[in-house]
Amino acid sequence: MCLLDKKMLVAQGQEGLGEDYHYTPTGKRDPFTPPFSTAAPETADSDEPKTPLQRFDLGQLKLVGVIWETDEPRALIEDSGGLGYIITRGTLIGSRGGIVKMIEPKRVVIEEYETDFFGKRQIQEKELRLVATESSQEQKKESK
Numbered sequence: 001m002c003l004l005d006k007k008m009l010v011a012q013g014q015e016g017l018g019e020d021y022h023y024t025p026t027g028k029r030d031p032f033t034p035p036f037s038t039a040a041p042e043t044a045d046s047d048e049p050k051t052p053l054q055r056f057d058l059g060q061l062k063l064v065g066v067i068w069e070t071d072e073p074r075a076l077i078e079d080s081g082g083l084g085y086i087i088t089r090g091t092l093i094g095s096r097g098g099i100v101k102m103i104e105p106k107r108v109v110i111e112e113y114e115t116d117f118f119g120k121r122q123i124q125e126k127e128l129r130l131v132a133t134e135s136s137q138e139q140k141k142e143s144k
Contacts, residue, residue: 034119053077053085053093061093063108063128073103077128098126106130 053061056079064084065076077085077093087093087108091100098112108128113121 051092052079052083053087053091054095054097056080056095058094058096058098058110058112058126058128061128063130066103066105066108066130068103068105075100075103075108077108101125 060080061077063075064078067074067076072088075087077087079085087100087103089100089103092098093100093110094112096112096114098110100108101111102109107130110126110128112124112126114124115121
């Protein structure tokens, strides 16, 4: 910084804003959020530890079995690594805060919250359909 610039900073009362200035974003508005957004920012670090099913996106999970004829239906969900999880109605699932609403014989209905372009949170119903395994398809072909 040249001597003339320092004299102008001193004259303007901004002597400390020279080379030693560091920007700190704490307490400032995020420039990438809509200016008229009334929605509270979602906290990524909640106090609750996430379950293994909450770490996966719904696209990474598949429904492989349903136990239907009991008091409370259950379903078997498999992740991309091949691990299985038993879920019931009310189980938290998915990385977007989904919750299992219904378990039916061939599908599981999951309710998720999504934020649209205008910052509104809307409920989206998504479903996982039962996948047919190769062995069950082969048995059907052999019985024909």
